[in-house]
Amino acid sequence: MNDTPMVEADRVSKSFGSNQVLRSISLTVKRGEVMCLVGPSGSGKSTFLRCINHLESVDAGRLRVDGALVGYRERGDKLHELKPQEAALQRRDIGMVFQRFNLFPHMTALENIIEAPLRVKRMSRAKAIERATDLLAQVGLDDKAASYPAHLSGGQQQRVAIARALAMDPKLMLFDEPTSALDPELVGEVLDVMKQLAKEGMTMIVVTHEMGFAREVADSLVFMDGGVVVESGVPREVLANPQHGRTQSFLSKVL
Amino acid sequence: MNPESLSGPAAGATPSPDATHSSSEGAAIKSVKLRHPIRNVFAVIIVLLAVAFVYDAALRPAFNWPQVAKYVFDRRISEAAFNTLQLTVYSMVIAVLLGILLAVMRLSPNPVFKSLSWFYLWVFRGTPVYVQLTFWGLLSVIYPVIDFGLPFVDPFISLPTGDALNVFQLAIIGLALNEAAYIAEIVRAGILSVDRGQDEAATALGMSWFQSMARVIIPQSMRVIIPPVGNEVISMLKTTSLVTAVPYSFDLFTRSRDISAEAFTPIPLFLVASIWYLAFTSILMIGQYFLEKRFARGIGAAQPEKKVTVATGLVTVVGSPSDDASEPPRDPRGDGTR
Numbered sequence: 402m403n404d405t406p407m408v409e410a411d412r413v414s415k416s417f418g419s420n421q422v423l424r425s426i427s428l429t430v431k432r433g434e435v436m437c438l439v440g441p442s443g444s445g446k447s448t449f450l451r452c453i454n455h456l457e458s459v460d461a462g463r464l465r466v467d468g469a470l471v472g473y474r475e476r477g478d479k480l481h482e483l484k485p486q487e488a489a490l491q492r493r494d495i496g497m498v499f500q501r502f503n504l505f506p507h508m509t510a511l512e513n514i515i516e517a518p519l520r521v522k523r524m525s526r527a528k529a530i531e532r533a534t535d536l537l538a539q540v541g542l543d544d545k546a547a548s549y550p551a552h553l554s555g556g557q558q559q560r561v562a563i564a565r566a567l568a569m570d571p572k573l574m575l576f577d578e579p580t581s582a583l584d585p586e587l588v589g590e591v592l593d594v595m596k597q598l599a600k601e602g603m604t605m606i607v608v609t610h611e612m613g614f615a616r617e618v619a620d621s622l623v624f625m626d627g628g629v630v631v632e633s634g635v636p637r638e639v640l641a642n643p644q645h646g647r648t649q650s651f652l653s654k655v656l
Numbered sequence: 657m658n659p660e661s662l663s664g665p666a667a668g669a670t671p672s673p674d675a676t677h678s679s680s681e682g683a684a685i686k687s688v689k690l691r692h693p694i695r696n697v698f699a700v701i702i703v704l705l706a707v708a709f710v711y712d713a714a715l716r717p718a719f720n721w722p723q724v725a726k727y728v729f730d731r732r733i734s735e736a737a738f739n740t741l742q743l744t745v746y747s748m749v750i751a752v753l754l755g756i757l758l759a760v761m762r763l764s765p766n767p768v769f770k771s772l773s774w775f776y777l778w779v780f781r782g783t784p785v786y787v788q789l790t791f792w793g794l795l796s797v798i799y800p801v802i803d804f805g806l807p808f809v810d811p812f813i814s815l816p817t818g819d820a821l822n823v824f825q826l827a828i829i830g831l832a833l834n835e836a837a838y839i840a841e842i843v844r845a846g847i848l849s850v851d852r853g854q855d856e857a858a859t860a861l862g863m864s865w866f867q868s869m870a871r872v873i874i875p876q877s878m879r880v881i882i883p884p885v886g887n888e889v890i891s892m893l894k895t896t897s898l899v900t901a902v903p904y905s906f907d908l909f910t911r912s913r914d915i916s917a918e919a920f921t922p923i924p925l926f927l928v929a930s931i932w933y934l935a936f937t938s939i940l941m942i943g944q945y946f947l948e949k950r951f952a953r954g955i956g957a958a959q960p961e962k963k964v965t966v967a968t969g970l971v972t973v974v975g976s977p978s979d980d981a982s983e984p985p986r987d988p989r990g991d992g993t994r
Contacts, residue, residue: 454860485865493862503857507875507953517861520871549953562857569861 405468407432407573407604408453413462415448422448424628425462430573430606430621435599437615437636438608440625441651446608449625450575453606454495455488466495467572493521496566500578502558504550510537510561511546514568522569529568536564540594556587560594567598574598576607612656616640624648723924727915728931736911737932743827743896743907744936748889750832755839760869762844773840780837785830786901792830793823793902824906827899835892842884846877878951886944890937908932 408430415423422445430436438446451457452464455472464471472488473480483491505513514533518524524532537543540560542553550558559579566574576595580588592614599605599618609615615622615636622636624645632645640656643649713719727733758776761769780788791798821829850873858868897909905914908929916925 456856456859489859489862489864492860495860497857497860499853499857501853503851503853505854505857505872505876507951516871517858517863520867521862565861 403432405432406430406465407434407467408606409463409465409468410449411463411465413449413452413459413464415445415452415457415459415461422628423452423459426625426628426630427462428623428630428633430604433602433604434620435603435605435607435618436621436623437619438606438623438625439610439612439615439651439655440631444625445628446625447577450497450577450606450608453573453575454492454497456497466491489521493517493569494572496569496571496574498559498562498566498574498576498579500581502550502555502562502582504558504562504565506550509547509549510542510553510564513550513561514565517565518568533564533568536567537561539567539597540564541590554587555583556590559583559591563591563594563598572604574603574605576605576609578608578610580609580611610655612640612652624651626651718923719927720921720924723919723921724927724931727925727928730915730928732911732915733908733928733932736906736908737936739824739906739911740893740896740908740932741936743824743831743899744889744893746828747831747835747896748892750828751835751839751888751892752885754832754836756843756874758836758840759843759847760874762840763847765865777837777840780834781841785834785895786898788834789827789830789898789901792826795821795826823902823904827896827902827904830902831892831895831899835888835895838888839885842881842888843874843877846879846881847873849880850876875951879948882944882947882951886940886947889940889944893933893936893940 406429408428410426410428412425412427413423414421414425422443424445426445426449428436438449440446448457452459453466453471458472469491470480471491472483474483474487475481504510505516508516511530511533514536515524515526515529518529518532519526534543534546537546540563542557542560542564545553545557545561550561553561563579579595580591583591588611592611595605595607595614596618607614607619619636621633622639623633624631624639624643624647626647632639632643632648639648640652643652714721758773762773762777764770847869854872854876855868858872859865863871896907899907900910905911912925912929913922916922919925
């Protein structure tokens with residue numbers, strides 16, 4: 402089996418103006434691994450996630466997905482920016498789920514899901530609809546294909562958003578606080594879909610505040626604060642016995 | 657403060673009486689509806705004033721209604737009205753297409769497109785349309801041989817020689833290029849009104865900038881764009897009366913004025929022109945209503961689910977046609993959420 406790590410960050414840094422949000426982040430996500438990124442808001446976890454699919458570009462260090470440098474090509478010792486088409490090609494293998502769902506409101510659930518396969522992968526309409534129908538069934542929404550997002554609950558919208566990302570057959574799924582915008586009673590249905598996905602072997606990086614999910618599903622847990630990785634390890638151990646003071650004080654507030 | 661509003665114990669803010677309650681719950685409220693006496697008084701006064709005005713106008717000799725009736729369907733007038741409509745439609749179609757292009761260029765990451773669009777707007781928004789129309793009329797004087805006239809012409813519109821363009825076409829070009837600058841700003845505002853997360857979601861799915869614009873951003877911005885563009889169409893209908901600057905003289909207003917000069921009856925002919933303008937405006941407003949409804953898809957309570965038809969592409973592939981077509985649209989609130 403291919404043992405190239407799915408994501409490999411080597412001293413990655415990123416600044417917005419004078420505000421350095423990522424400071425020399427190094428971490429590795431193996432194939433099939435589920436990693437949870439936790440930490441206080443402003444700790445840089447979302448920014449790191451967005452760097453992985455090049456919604457933001459990194460300023461320093463090397464970030465590789467499946468062995469390929471994100472957003473750049475290495476020629477000799479020089480980095481060349483990728484053309485927009487090449488960057489898009491990298492992104493289509495990386496699914497992303499947003500805190501605010503970001504479904505396309507003018508399209509039905511089904512149309513949301515088939516849009517990218519039709520336009521980006523040039524899949525035939527029949528095949529795309531067939532796949533979308535399967536995916537909707539997988540997230541438990543086969544009866545909502547014709548509904549517009551405005552008529553779905555938050556949990557249903559997020560499940561459609563997951564199905565939409567899966568429709569591109571990604572090798573890596575990024576979740577940016579997927580349950581933070583949900584009413585408490587709707588969190589479970591989204592986490593269930595994610596658990597199922599993890600069970601099927603999807604490589605996932607999840608920014609979350611759901612420590613229960615992290616403990617139960619994740620293979621590794623990374624605690625970030627102030628743009629640095631403070632602590633990482635097996636979730637059960639980090640959660641039960643945090644070594645670092647900042648981790649302890651954070652966990653004491655959220656657990 | 658009026659006595660009625662105080663008399664009923666529950667007048668005013670009551671739930672609507674048709675809200676259904678099962679018998680175990682409290683009895684449905686049958687309240688006395690809130691009355692609006694002042695409103696009614698005003699309505700009566702306004703109606704009376706309107707009737708008085710109409711009655712007076714009908715008898716006033718200056719309006720010369722028999723003359724109005726004689727000219728309203730006069731061949732020359734109806735032809736001029738058709739010309740005005742053509743000027744409006746053609747120039748608006750060009751203006752909208754060009755305006756979208758300019759707005760997209762302005763917002764594109766490409767600095768060359770950005771500056772080009774900015775420059776176009778600067779010129780065409782910064783000079784009066786009447787002056788621009790005069791310039792277009794003088795095109796063949798300024799550039800008797802060269803086909804591509806003014807320096808700021810968008811490459812998508814190609815001009816043949818000055819001879820090949822008649823005043824009608826010049827009028828359309830003049831109106832369209834001016835209007836495009838305004839449409840561009842409307843479209844830009846619409847595009848900026850769409851949540852950034854939409855573009856991010858499209859980008860994250862691997863869609864290109866252009867695909868994201870065409871499939872995700874612009875369709876959503878239409879809801880914001882259509883009301884002001886409708887406004888512009890109606891405005892354009894009336895701006896066509898300026899084409900006399902080209903000079904094109906077969907539009908509704910110029911034609912009415914010319915006939916009135918012949919017949920020495922200006923007022924009835926301007927009434928005739930007004931009747932036609934109003935009629936067209938009314939039709940345009942109906943069109944706008946339906947367009948707005950179309951682009952409100954997925955927003956608000958109307959049309960909760962796309963109807964399952966062959967046209968929507970949902971029947972042919974998802975299972976057999978009979979499976980889906982026989983199924984009535986589901987209740988969107990059937991599962992009790994939202």
